[in-house]
Amino acid sequence: MDFLADFFIRFLVQFQSPTLGFLIGGMLIAALGSKLKIPNPIYQFVVFMLLMKIGLNGGIEIREANLFAMALPAFFSILIGLAIVRVGIAIFGLLPGVNSADGFATAGLFGAVSASTLAVAIVMLEEEAIAFEAWAPALYPFMDIPALILAIVMANIHMKKEENGGGEVDVNVWGIVKESLRGSALSALLLGLALGLFTNSGSVLESFYEPLFRGFLSILMLIMGMEAYDRIKELRSVAHWYAIYAGFAPLLHGLIAFGLGYIAHLLVGFSPGGVIILSVIASSNSDISGPPTLRAGIPSANPSSYIGASTSVGTPVAIAVAIPLFIALAQIVFDI
Amino acid sequence: MTYHKAKKVVIIAEKMLSEKICRIIDASGARGYTVVPAGGRGAHHKHYTSERASVVDDFATVRIEVVVNNKTTAEEIGNQVVEQCFDKYSGIVYLEDVEVLRPGKFGGK
Numbered sequence: 173m174d175f176l177a178d179f180f181i182r183f184l185v186q187f188q189s190p191t192l193g194f195l196i197g198g199m200l201i202a203a204l205g206s207k208l209k210i211p212n213p214i215y216q217f218v219v220f221m222l223l224m225k226i227g228l229n230g231g232i233e234i235r236e237a238n239l240f241a242m243a244l245p246a247f248f249s250i251l252i253g254l255a256i257v258r259v260g261i262a263i264f265g266l267l268p269g270v271n272s273a274d275g276f277a278t279a280g281l282f283g284a285v286s287a288s289t290l291a292v293a294i295v296m297l298e299e300e301a302i303a304f305e306a307w308a309p310a311l312y313p314f315m316d317i318p319a320l321i322l323a324i325v326m327a328n329i330h331m332k333k334e335e336n337g338g339g340e341v342d343v344n345v346w347g348i349v350k351e352s353l354r355g356s357a358l359s360a361l362l363l364g365l366a367l368g369l370f371t372n373s374g375s376v377l378e379s380f381y382e383p384l385f386r387g388f389l390s391i392l393m394l395i396m397g398m399e400a401y402d403r404i405k406e407l408r409s410v411a412h413w414y415a416i417y418a419g420f421a422p423l424l425h426g427l428i429a430f431g432l433g434y435i436a437h438l439l440v441g442f443s444p445g446g447v448i449i450l451s452v453i454a455s456s457n458s459d460i461s462g463p464p465t466l467r468a469g470i471p472s473a474n475p476s477s478y479i480g481a482s483t484s485v486g487t488p489v490a491i492a493v494a495i496p497l498f499i500a501l502a503q504i505v506f507d508i
Numbered sequence: 509m510t511y512h513k514a515k516k517v518v519i520i521a522e523k524m525l526s527e528k529i530c531r532i533i534d535a536s537g538a539r540g541y542t543v544v545p546a547g548g549r550g551a552h553h554k555h556y557t558s559e560r561a562s563v564v565d566d567f568a569t570v571r572i573e574v575v576v577n578n579k580t581t582a583e584e585i586g587n588q589v590v591e592q593c594f595d596k597y598s599g600i601v602y603l604e605d606v607e608v609l610r611p612g613k614f615g616g617k
Contacts, residue, residue, distance in 0.1 A: 463567070464524055464567070467522075467524060467567065468524060471596035471597060472596060475567060479567075
């Protein structure tokens with residue numbers, strides 16, 4: 173009961189956090205038909221700023237880190253990404269009225285990782301003064317890329333079987349890896365990591381990226397809120413199962429990651445903050461680089477179903493419910 | 509100056525297809541093309557223009573225009589685009605009669 177009461181209080185407090193406030197505010201003004209528009213180049217710049225800051229910060233701190241300790245969490249990240257897709261495809265296979273291609277794509281998107289959710293988690297951990305390994309955000313591609321590849325490979329095997337009873341499946345795995353690494357969010361994160369690691373970028377981080385981080389995050393949340401409301405309309409036109417899946421899957425995926433993160437904590441001393449980051453990236457669903465990759469890899473899937481499920485339900489649930497849930501859970505499990 | 513008859517192919521497609529479509533145009537012998545951001549409403553859903561942030565930018569649409577000197581090349585570009593791109597993705601192709609100055613600037617086999 174203590175846990176529930178604690179979680180509930182934390183949950184209410186999160187609704188006063190500016191981050192979540194901007195998300196809800198965005199939904200509200202979109203619902204009211206506001207003419208406020210935030211242009212696309214600003215959105216792309218904001219994403220760049222956030223990921224560059226996370227990368228620089230990670231790169232600077234990785235210098236002193238024991239990279240050997242990263243191997244197990246990285247391996248678990250791959251495992252979680254693959255498991256989410258397998259479980260998602262199994263769930264959609266059981267549901268009536270779900271187009272199989274849409275199911276594969278939705279499972280892939282929920283296995284992939286959201287850069288904005290990761291940014292929110294980092295801010296909330298800093299607010300709670302919970303320490304995490306600087307390399308923890310770099311677990312992102314380890315989960316993201318395998319999930320996208322598995323979803324696209326499984327979808328193509330399935331389509332080939334339906335068409336002509338099997339045969340060779342031609343999926344360009346290297347092409348998917350390249351597309352993912354070149355995606356705007358991931359390339360900013362990786363560039364930041366490299367710059368932080370190899371250059372003396374401490375001053376530019378402190379004087380420019382760090383002070384602007386929260387402000388830019390609030391703009392990103394506003395955009396995500398407006399987009400979430402707009403996508404609900406599209407989600408209405410597809411099966412309701414997507415909305416139900418998008419509501420509970422983030423929590424399930426986060427719990428799987430929390431369990432594996434706890435094992436890594438026991439075996440290699442993975443920090444509680446790192447476990448929270450791992451859980452949050454597992455519960456997040458890709459919003460920037462995943463959709464175009466899936467659109468190219470599974471063309472027969474209807475984007476309204478998977479993007480609607482992710483943007484209008486999955487991401488708000490991951491930010492508003494999953495992050496406070498896993499922070500509260502970690503505080504109780506690790507007694508911090 | 510004299511104006512010469514030529515054909516314009518207009519293709520409206522998802523932005524993520526533009527690279528592939530431009531390769532088809534290059535292979536046809538055309539000497540260039542114009543790509544502009546598009547927006548509006550299609551059979552599937554509303555496509556936004558860049559005046560507003562869209563989380564998934566690659567689903568925005570573009571309008572690709574290419575002018576060639578003869579009808580055969582224009583039709584061939586249209587056919588190739590439909591065959592290679594529009595079996596799985598949505599988009600439209602249409603031809604227009606245009607009159608151009610300096611026909612040497614427009615290719616076509």
